[in-house]
Amino acid sequence: MGGDGKVFTLAEVSQHSSSQDCWIIIDGKVYDVTKFLDDHPGGDEVILTSTGKDATDDFEDVGHSTTAKAMLDEYYVGDIDSATVPTKTKFVxxxxxxxxxxxxxxxxxxxxxxxxxxxxxxxxxxxxxxxxxxxxxx
Missing domain, CATH: 1.20.5 (Single alpha-helices involved in coiled-coils or other helix-helix interfaces)
Incomplete structure (x- = not known):
């Protein structure tokens, strides 16, 4: 499902937050991972809890392999409009x-x-x- 460089808002991505229609944001890119939910080694719940927000930190914290990162390309649907994503504040x-x-x-x-x-x-x-x-x- 190759992306056509479409730009989505956070509100648009947030509408795709179910196991039948699941999009996530990682490193400013939007991925439709619906077909991958059943195959995800960590289960579908961890992905579903990362919808509707920037899931980059969640994705990186787990320590995904380069193979896992390369698999993302297959699910790429577009980019996120960074102006619609709240700026990350580091917890101090x-x-x-x-x-x-x-x-x-x-x-x-x-x-x-x-x-x-x-x-x-x-x-x-x-x-x-x-x-x-x-x-x-x-």
Whole structure:
């Protein structure tokens, strides 16, 4: 089913999301994988859950072989209009550099206070002792 270079919107591709009519998007290309669903080694469900969105990451994360990637050509029907696909946002876990630096700076402040507070108390005690000492009588 060779593609004729047609450009599809995400909404158009999303309409093909059943086991009788299944299209997916990988690397900006649209594939009609309906005939392949029964033969997919991972089962048809994993493909069906990837319809209606850009499935590139899902496809790459599984680690498909070069043979599997070459098989895609057989199912190519056109390209996706990238303006209709939401931009991918990478999930940044809370342990990002920004969070680490914030954590480090607050740890530094706590350690600094733990060091300075006893010194301030000691300095205050010495100062009070020095100024309240009665002068030696002459």
């Amino acid at each position: 876990p809370p342990t990002s550099k920004k969070a680490e630096s914030t954590g480090q700076s607050s740890d530094f402040v706590i350690k600094l206070l733990q060091f300075l507070v006893p010194l301030l108390i000691l300095g205050l005690a010495v100062g009070i002792r020095f100024y309240t000492k009665t002068p030696a009588s002459s």
